Amino acid sequence: MKTNVLSQKQTFFDRWAPNYDCLLTTIFYQAIHQRLLSCVNLPHPSQVLDLGCGTGQLLGRLAAKFPDLQGIGLDLSPVMLKQARQNNQYHPRLIYCRGNAQSLPFADHQFDAVFNTISFLHYPNPQEVFAEVSRVLHPQGQFYLVDSILGPVNSIPFSPGGIRFYNPQQREKFGQQVGLNCLGHYHLLGRVVLSIFSKTL
Numbered sequence: 001m002k003t004n005v006l007s008q009k010q011t012f013f014d015r016w017a018p019n020y021d022c023l024l025t026t027i028f029y030q031a032i033h034q035r036l037l038s039c040v041n042l043p044h045p046s047q048v049l050d051l052g053c054g055t056g057q058l059l060g061r062l063a064a065k066f067p068d069l070q071g072i073g074l075d076l077s078p079v080m081l082k083q084a085r086q087n088n089q090y091h092p093r094l095i096y097c098r099g100n101a102q103s104l105p106f107a108d109h110q111f112d113a114v115f116n117t118i119s120f121l122h123y124p125n126p127q128e129v130f131a132e133v134s135r136v137l138h139p140q141g142q143f144y145l146v147d148s149i150l151g152p153v154n155s156i157p158f159s160p161g162g163i164r165f166y167n168p169q170q171r172e173k174f175g176q177q178v179g180l181n182c183l184g185h186y187h188l189l190g191r192v193v194l195s196i197f198s199k200t201l
Contacts, residue, residue, distance in 0.1 A: 028189075032117065033061050035188040036146055039196065044068050046112040049136065051101050051129075052076075052119025056084030056094070062115070063090040072106075074099045102128040106136045113137075117146040118192070121163040127174055134178040134199060143180055143197040145171060150191060171195045 036058075042048070045068035050059040053073030063069055073096040075081050084096045099105050101116075102125050114133050123129050133143050150165045166174070172182045172195075179201035186194045 029057055032146060032188050032192055033058050036194055037061060037065055039186060039194060042066055043112050047110065048113045048115065049074065049111045051114055051116040053084060053096065054080050056087055056096060058115060058117055059094050060089060063094055072097060076100060102132060104132045104136055108135055109138050110136050111141060113142045115144045120145060120147045121165055130174040131178045134180050137199040139199055141199045145195045146188065146192060148191050149193050168195060
């Protein structure tokens with residue numbers, strides 16, 4: 001069942017990819033990324049992971065702001081990744097690979113920071129994603145989770161398997177169960193909220 005849903009989601013994003021960076025989404029993500037970057041604190045140099053990287057916009061902006069940053073973008077959609085690679089102005093500092101957020105193909109403690117922007121709502125097993133993020137983070141590494149909060153609405157049938165929304169308290173609970181301490185929640189744009197976690201184990 002899980003494999004079937006993930007396959008359907010991959011197909012959904014493969015089909016969306018050619019029109020993903022339209023004017024509306026470009027303006028939307030640019031505004032979110034600018035506000036997110038003002039909250040980011042990274043060591044020098046740093047190794048980061050952009051989980052659900054899409055066409056690579058955030059990782060490119062991170063590379064521009066942090067010249068000694070090296071990053072990996074991971075996404076389920078090969079078509080999204082193809083566009084990210086074509087747009088990559090920072091190779092070999094940035095690379096892109098295909099993978100599943102619930103089973104990350106990376107070593108324990110590999111990253112100083114993990115970013116996840118408007119992607120968490122698509123994951124069918126959010127607690128597994130948190131566990132994997134905690135596993136690949138350095139001790140004291142940070143997880144920057146950016147996603148929408150839609151008040152009393154918990155889910156909508158937007159993509160295969162639907163998408164789900166989690167309030168700050170639910171996010172904190174996910175983190176507590178895997179050794180990620182929430183440092184705070186910050187409204188970036190409308191109902192888009194950034195939650196910052198630090199690895200305590």
